[in-house]
Amino acid sequence: MSATPKSERTRAHLREVAIRMLRDVGYERTTMRAVAAEAGVSTGNAYYHFPSKDALVQELYLEVQREHAERSAPVLAAGGSLTERLRGVWAASVDAFAPFHAFGAEFVSVAIRPGSDASPFSAASATSRDLSRALFEDVVAGSSTRLPERLRAQLPELLWLAHLGITLFWVYDTSPGFTRTRRLVDGGAALVGSLVRLARLPVARAVVDDVLRLVRDVSPAPTTDRGERA
Amino acid sequence: MSATPKSERTRAHLREVAIRMLRDVGYERTTMRAVAAEAGVSTGNAYYHFPSKDALVQELYLEVQREHAERSAPVLAAGGSLTERLRGVWAASVDAFAPFHAFGAEFVSVAIRPGSDASPFSAASATSRDLSRALFEDVVAGSSTRLPERLRAQLPELLWLAHLGITLFWVYDTSPGFTRTRRLVDGGAALVGSLVRLARLPVARAVVDDVLRLVRDVSPAPTTDRGERA
DNA sequence: GGCCGTTTTTGAACATGTTCAAAAACTAGC
DNA sequence: GCTAGTTTTTGAACATGTTCAAAAACGGCC
Known part of the structure; x- marks a missing residue:
């Protein structure tokens, strides 16, 4: 042992x-x-x-996650608005993933299989997942942007999920230098800022609550192991 | 020949x-x-x-898409609000896909590979993709909900993309009867209704424009074949 | 140092997706 | 009906992920 x-x-x-x-x-x-x-x-x-080829892929996944965390550190240390911090961390992930773009598709293909150890929801990925999640906790926690409490609690999770989406987009992005993904990152971060501002208005409150409730209702219980096999 | x-x-x-x-x-x-x-x-x-095992998977994909279209027909013929129609078509897809849930993960895993013929963006999937896209065109076109022109043009595409997202969610959904996916469908459809209503307010106009512009900027040129290989 | 149980290493074996050269079945033209 | 060319079918072969029984190396104990 x-x-x-x-x-x-x-x-x-x-x-x-x-x-x-x-x-x-x-x-x-x-x-x-x-x-x-x-x-x-x-x-x-x-x-x-x-135990498998996937397990080796898993190792790479962790490696890349570490690289992302490292590249995010300066951004997170610097303070700034929610939009700025988010843009920085998302952009850092594009940079960290870049050398592995050719491999990205294969990786996603392996990782997306629910039973796979490489799945971002699997128990085996807990280490890399927590590493990644923590980044978005920090993005929110260290931001100068004022946030309604109910948003503040769920926002990190939402931003992490959005990050998965951005990664998925990046896999398909064949534009030179990943211009399109970078546009998505910039636009997305700005949008989150706008939406958060909008969410403060009374007229939007009901919708915001609906979104938050939906995400909560639809998520598996947090204590449950989400990496179950069929 | x-x-x-x-x-x-x-x-x-x-x-x-x-x-x-x-x-x-x-x-x-x-x-x-x-x-x-x-x-x-x-x-x-x-x-x-x-030519490959994937090609057989592709056949099943088309089959399921046809099933979805068939189950959506009554909903689309019935008129109703955007939310109602959307909920109906999304729910129909859960029903149509249901028998293949065990297989869903493997399918997504195959389909997500950018070069794969089974990818929803590939040239080979054009038939099933158009079939699916048309459903959401119809959802919007036949709806009684009044829509700002700029939204009306892009909404079908957005709803189709959301549908891909819902399908992805469904793959991971192990709840009996896919309760969680159905909650997502119901909540999601209602949310789209709320957002469309909110989008009419002057205060939200800028954000809505930002979203639409972002989606447009970030999408590959529509004339380009999106199923390119690396 | 020599023995015994455990850990590590090996290489052959198996099932699967895929390819290919050759055989068989078929079609068209006479 | 026969021949020549084409389409369809076959079965063996190959590379790959994975498993496994046996061998080798190792570690602790006398």
Whole structure:
């Protein structure tokens, strides 16, 4: 159970090789045999350390998430309005994901499978999910924008979900430099600001409550493990 | 090139067997060998008629889309408010998709791959996509709700996109009878009504314009084939 | 150092999606 | 009816993800 240095090195090496190959040659050509060979071990050994190819993808997912957190740190430290902070964190994710765009589609395809460990809702993804969620907690918490309490509570979750949507959009974005995704990020962040301002008006209160209630009603119970298999 | 009756029968039979197997035993256990065997032909022959397993999935996709259109027809013929019509068409899709829920995840996983023929944005999906889009054109066109012109033009597209989102949600929905998805449909349709009403207020005009402009700016050019491969 | 149980590693084996060269069935022209 | 070309069908072959029984390496205990 404990980390035997030797075995741990094999595992780390496999992980490293896999991440590099996924980035450089893509999902399909990153075969388990190729990873194992490149790492100088047998195919079976790769399976001893990682239960599936998806598990290796999962490692990359975590890596990218860490990169996103790192790139977001300066933005989050800087204060500013909700819109500014949100734009910064969303934009940081585009930058952090960029090297893996070719791989993005395959990843989403794997991650979207409800039973998959790579799914952003799975138990196995808890670490990366919490990492990502925390960013949006911080975006809201550190923002200078005044927020109605009922919004403040649910906003981080909503922004995280929106982030998943933006990522999905990015996967399909073939524009050079991801111009379209960046436009979406800029426009989206500005829009959130406008909507929050609008939400303060009495005339919008009912609608805002409806939205919040709908999201709450429709979400699975927070205590439930959301990564269940069929 | 023309439809030889004999060959056409083989093709139709394969298609039928594949759809039945996908529904009854799921994606994984519907192997090409099993489909071919069940249809009484060789494995290679299945590949002669359908270039890939995805192509068979594509057939099922079209089938379900037709089912959705059929179930929507009475709703669309009945008139009513935007909310009512939207709720009806969205609810019809939950009913139409229901028998394929087990398979839904696998399907989305296949369909979401940008290069995939099953992608809702691919050229190969044009038939089913147009079928689906037309439903939302009709929802808006036949509705008794008064709409600002600029909204009326873009709304069908937005509702279709929302429908994709709802379908994605449904894939993850393990609640009995898809209660949660149905709540989302009801709440979502009501919300669209409220938002449209709100959009008429002068104070909201700027935000509405922002949303519409963002969607327009961010969408790929409509003439471009959106199913491009990397 | 030598033995025993555990961890790690190996390489062959299996099922599946897919490809392909060759065989079979079919069609058209005579 | 026969031949030549085309369409359809076959079955073996290949690469890949994954499993597994056996071998090797390791670690603790005498």
